[in-house]
Amino acid sequence: MEGHLNLTLKIWRQKNASVAGKFETYQVSGISTDMSFLEMIDVLNNRLIEEGDDPVAFDHDCREGICGMCSMYINGRPHGPNRGVTTCQLHMRSFQDGETITVEPWRASAFPVIKDLVVNRSAFDRIIAAGGFVSVNTGNAQDANNLPIPKENADEAFAAAACIGCGACVAACKNASAMLFTSAKVSQLALLPQGQVEAASRAQAMVAQMDEEGFGACSNTGACEAECPKGISIENIARMNREYFSATFSSK
Amino acid sequence: MAWLAKSLNSSLGKKLLMAITGLFLISFLLVHCSLNALIFLNDGGVAFNEGAEFMGTNPIIRTMEIVLFAGLLLHIYDGLRLWLENKSKRPVAYAKVDGAANSKWYSRSMGLLGTLLLLFLILHLKHFWYFSRLTEGLEDHTLYAEMQAVFMNPVVVVVYVLGCISLGYHLLHGFSSAFQSIGWNHPKYTPTIKTIGAIFSIVIPAAFAAMPIAFYFHLIH
Structure with a gap:
């Protein structure tokens, strides 16, 4: 059954590879539990764009778990808390109302950050x-x-x-x-x-x-x-x- | 031989070296533990001292002792090199890591466990190897008597038991991990390797830990 969540997001923001990044905290509310994690970020980005802010850059393409583009390190685990799924197939029902979610890019010297959550x-x-x-x-x-x-x-x-x-x-x-x-x-x-x-x-x-x-x-x-x-x-x-x-x- | 050096210096080669030296050290542990277990015969150390005398004088064993030190140093050198190199591969650390969700803590802590073992080993070598090889005292003062004397100190007993616990966790990952690094992962053998590895990691350190405890509480005389 569909529910709605209010969440605190701690998202890594970094303009490009040559400047240092830092975490920004965002509040999102009324997130449907049927949304995918990427759709939840879409909701945040729509708001950021309306407010004239820079949206969070992230990789995505097929959104059906087969292209390998999405790459978010969520709450200390790649692709979030569930096994056998990519971030696009991770649904918000896997999170609790009021939860704080930390989102980071893949961290590796061989994968330099291009922008925010996008790595090369x-x-x-x-x-x-x-x-x-x-x-x-x-x-x-x-x-x-x-x-x-x-x-x-x-x-x-x-x-x-x-x-x-x-x-x-x-x-x-x-x-x-x-x-x-x-x-x-x-x-x-x-x-x-x-x-x-x-x-x-x-x-x-x-x-x-x-x-x-x-x-x-x-x-x-x-x-x-x-x-x-x-x-x-x-x-x-x-x-x-x-x-x-x-x-x-x-x-x- | 440049091809061999190149292969052994690759990320896979360093792990192969780690595995081969590790398995060699495991074989040493088996010999060391079996021989020391002779103290449990409770014969006042007669059988144990005979064994120690043989190990200390047999030319093949003495040669293998040099090979053993070489293997140990190689294992330490390769381990430190891997630890330093691997650390540099993630220059920006994650703010939040949920390691327990995907792996065992001791598999991620082999460097730490290895360092604890090295510190223990320095103390251990000072206690017994230095005594039996580099001092003149075996005639009237046996290795058994030295064990009795050393293990009268409760602090030493605690340190030895902690050393054995570190060894147990180091082996619990290292034993089966060595086979994986060599490339020996096979549905027919891997479950058996893992079972033997788990038994070895518990039985050998437990037997070692029982020795200082047995002396301290006068369970053997």
């Missing part, structure tokens, strides 16, 4: 560009049954490919490590025959790029897995470790 996640794109692909000639698609793939492998590869690259793993990790993201992108190809040809060079290139971007190492706390909106497993990190070390010893 192009480091992820560069990790993909370093090796997250298969080099195949384009042309007619070949018959699907030409390459026998066990159902289990197909399922596991698909589960890894569910990663939307939102960066919640980096945000949740105490080391701002991108291991879960990178390992998912290594795994989705390592599990399939098409990925075998470039397996060794892929693991080495992607890990090297990940380190160069300034992400931390893995402490195996499992925070990334717990906070991932797509439920990517840390089994992928172990697989990446295997891929990387076997590439270390077998590559020429």
